[in-house]
Amino acid sequence: MNSKNKLKIINDPIYGFITIPNPLLFRLIEHPYFQRLRRISQMGMSYLVYPGAHHTRFHHALGAMFLMQRAVQVLRLKGVVISDAEEEALCIAILLHDIGHGPFSHAMEHSIVEKVSHEHISLLFMEELNREFNNRLTLAITLFKDEYPRKFFHQLISGQLDMDRLDYLRRDSFYTGVQEGTVNSQRLITMLNVHNDTLVVEEKGIYSVEKFIIARRFMYWQVYLHKTGIVAEQLLMNLLKRAKELTQSGQTLPASKALSFFLNNSIDKGNFEKETLMVFSQLDDYDIVSAMKSWSELDDFVLSNLSEMLLNRNLLKIKMKEEPFSKDQIAERRESFREKYQLTVEEANYFVFDGKIENLAYRMDKDAIYLLKKNGKLVDVASASDQLNLKALSKTVVKYYLCYPKPNY
Template identity: 75%
Template sequence: MNSNNKLKIINDPIYGFITIPSILVFELIEHKYFQRLRRISQMGMSYLVYPGAHHTRFQHALGAMHLMQKSVHVLRFKGVVISDKEAEALYIAILLHDIGHGPFSHAMEHSIVNNVSHEEISLKFMDVLNAEFNNRLTLAIQIFKNEYHRAFLNQLVSGQLDMDRLDYLKRDSFYTGVSEGSINSERLISMLNVIDDHLVVEEKGIYSVEKFIIARRLMYWQVYLHKTSLVAEQLLMKLLKRAKELTKRGDTLPASTSLSYFLNHTITSDNFNASTISIFSKLDDYDIIMAMKSWVNEKDFVLSSISKMLLNRDLLKIKIISEEFTEDEISVKNKNVMQKYGISENESSYFVFTGTIFNQAYRMDKDTINLLTKSGKVIDVANASDQLNLKALSKVVVKNYMCFPKSI
């Protein structure tokens, strides 16, 4: 590998020029497993609400790595000892933290694989890459799994004020045009420090932290849990579930080789091996879109109807309330759908369904964001803030939704 490769730069619309810090990082970015992230949308079906939201997991991973470089620079400047090996491991851990995402980001893990989270799949990818790169990712994996003795390194990768969140809030805000989510990541990073091996924010950064927490809350309600995005993502999961159901029944559906494999096999954490990773790595948003375009012509009413809904943005209606929906309300809707379309109760469940959404902008029970006061005391930001709403934001807000066809 030419050593000049590490001098390559990438022009990013959020931060400007991003540099690649080492040859190993460059080789990982060049790897086909990482390049696949160019074809995985960062925000799933949110482009149906925000037309600009077509950015990818590839862009996000590079942005998070860029912020990690800034964090290491700031902490070293403040006297925190971070070795070159630890720094490179941090860059690798944050670069690969989302490598396990499937098509449209979250749809896969709730439909055609059996409760295998993207975090688990990311770790499986890392293990395969570690073997391929002669165990040079071992430290990065230890940090990612929080098995390394320096806790603040994991907090930078996966904490309440990590580089993942600092990038996706700023990036998603930019591409959706929702300015409420815009945060000053540079300011937040410049206020970071380490006390007793744990990440802290210097007291003068309190208002930036408050803005970050509030921005996160607003982005969840306004963007990530937007009712149209919610309906679309649920329909996509229902579509894949139906395709798997029909395949199990013996139907042969037009699909790519990779998608067909997951439709024809029951995949769990136990059998998600290196061979499965290889097939999964060939699966992206385009497989799903191609399948939907074919499935609109299938004779199965459910598969055909949902495919049309997603392709044409003619979605179900959604009602969101604080209380739970009664069984009578759901039953009436189901009967109306069964009668109107002449379908079974099982088929009707693909068009009438309920669920729950949660929003918790800040957690006080786990891995809190701690402030370092001028006197040297370390306190939870929620206790230090003169904004009473920060404690309120630590409470879980629960809402219930019901989806059903507009025609009923």
């Protein structure tokens, strides 16, 4: 008998004690695939902006599971019938929803693998775990894929007011110290209900929903889309792209076995098979940091300088505005840097580049948040709000950026 199963409670800095509800969930948490999330940062390179932001996907997944338990409890008290099997499936689905994240959360899916989202990899992990656990995850996978008849279950897992968002906003706010992002997750959960198979919020919860939407907007502008964070993430993606370019041209770079596999092979959705998944399960933030320390000493100008920039937070400068930068502006800065260090245009592109960011706090066109009025009618929260113009927050705000080396670099 495994004595480890005696451990059923985890102390979380956000919610206090989190109880692991049954042996299956405990065994999933103990599994190496899930334990890897201890080594995957929740917020990528944001710790270069907010020094406290060193929390992991492991923290977040457990917090989301805790909130799911509370949501089921609340809905049952309001007469919503949820079986024990459905509850377990909900907890499994939300626990594993981020298990497919790669090193530093998002950087890998835009660099050394080609258009393979973390959601797709999460599903592959869940299917592999399902085989290992004798098909006990089948219902959870059905919910995760939104193939279950009771559609509000998927809204709890992936929607505009899901347990994922309710946890990460509060957790990221706590670890960054950005108080504007604080949301009362459990207050919002107590306001949830189900009407015609749709997850809704009771009318008296309107102010909590408003606070949630505003907090999400603040967190995107102040944290997730912080300009220094954008520079760091783009540099990390460029670093991995350069490493892959050099490796596939025949150079051998110092790297872990798992990282070397992805540098040496072209991986896309079509060939991301079980063998690839097993290698991916060995890859985490530590592989990248260790590689950067070695790469910073190499002769390749691009790889060594990108590594040094990230290791020592000597980042590029970034300018932002509401209109795209002209091709002449970009070309001028690129040519100046290229001439200074006698680089090719392709090499200079790693240090001078443009892009855009988008912020959409609330979507009215898909999976809107509905308020349940006392007369039984549903109304979109953006239409019902009398305190703030939430409709304005349903419009995508786009900003353009240009990154380039600092004058003294």
